[in-house]
Amino acid sequence: MSPTLIVARRELAGYFATPVAYVFIVIFLVLSGALTFTLGGFFARGQADLSPFFNFIPWLFLFLVPALTMRLWAEERRLGTIELLLTLPITQWQAVVGKFLAAWAFCAVALALTFPLWVTINLLGNPDNGVVLAGYAGCLMIAGSYLAIGAALSAATKNQVIAFVLAVAVCFVFAAAGSPIVTDFLSQRVPLMAEIARGLSLTERFNGFARGIIALRDIVYFASFILFFLFLNAVVLDHRKAD
């Protein structure tokens, strides 16, 4: 097994060895369920699809994912294990990616546990399961993007509260960039900025996935976005690890 996967495996087991994992999953399931059935009007819409659920995901993850990442490096610092991890014969990049993959796999588990929703729509009607699958892929892309942002910020500060608040703020910027409020405001004043904001937006691309459209350029965008923040994470880590 590659060092990256060995780190990821240990990390993932670590989530489930503490209450963090269970609290996260329960809160995610309760909130996503509640939002889908109340605000989302799951039944009232009379359609067998998951779009009420998918619509809330970028906003729900906005708070939950930073809660997961705020301790990513801070905890290693607090325990001193960062010194152990980074003096094992692995590169810092492998440590960064390993930790990211574990957090991402964890989000995938949380998403997979929403399967009762999928079962429900299949019992009630004849949904396009391809669209549903694309929607879940989009959720993973959003989770990965937020995770990469949160991980980089957690390497930058020892303080978990600061890491959380900053991560929510930065994720919010990328989530809200494509929303009509922002783009309408911008297009009336600086049309070019509106285009840039729409181009940077994570939710805009996510909506494509949720409609069942998986475009190559959206995948490339998410991949570059994640890689960029992981790279930033490695650079910041190298700079601040011993402080």
Added chain:
Amino acid sequence: MPALIEIERLTRRFGAFTAVDDVSFNVAKGEVLGFLGPNGAGKSTTMKMLAGFVTPTFGTARIAGFDIATHPVEAKRAMGFLPEGAPTYPEMTVTDFLAFCGRIRGFSGRLLDEKLAIAMGQTQLEGVRLQPIETLSKGFKRRVGLAQALLHDPPVLVLDEPTDGLDPNQKHEVRDLIQRMAPDKAIIISTHILEEVAAVCTRAIIIARGKILADSPPAALIRPGQTLDQVFRELTLAPREAA
């Protein structure tokens, strides 16, 4: 054959403060170097630079011929490092933790089991194999850290206060172990305990305020009628009075 540990003009500044100031020395196979000095002398910082955790401001070091700046992974592979305070992942069991370190070091299957058994035997951890590390006493935790450093039978050992927190019997065991391994390794141990230097070290370096004050066999430091303790005090206090 070049020395297994070669340190060249290693310097580390934190802001305007120089923690390690132009330190150079070599440690050859068969040598056990006692690294002595008061708190804040720069012992841990020097060891962290050797282990590749703290980046030197100036100077470099080679481990088994590998430069820590240009070949960090190879250098780390040749080294066993016990960080100050012996950090470990508290929620993991002793076996899981050591298996993680072993896998990272490239062992798997039967070979991994063998390596674990040997390391746990050397550090008398068999009795607590399946206990979570957080439930262990300070002495056991320190030995888990030690087992992690010995696991891959490295040619170079860098141990930061390996006997801190052990009871007299355990201290004796660890010293015996270090002496048994000494002939085919280069070992650096940092310590406050002077008798330990006399007991296990073939050579002692005294460091204070980042600078090397003395480098000789422990016996040569003791002039007739003086204890090592007095020499230590004399050497470390003299420059401060002059300043």
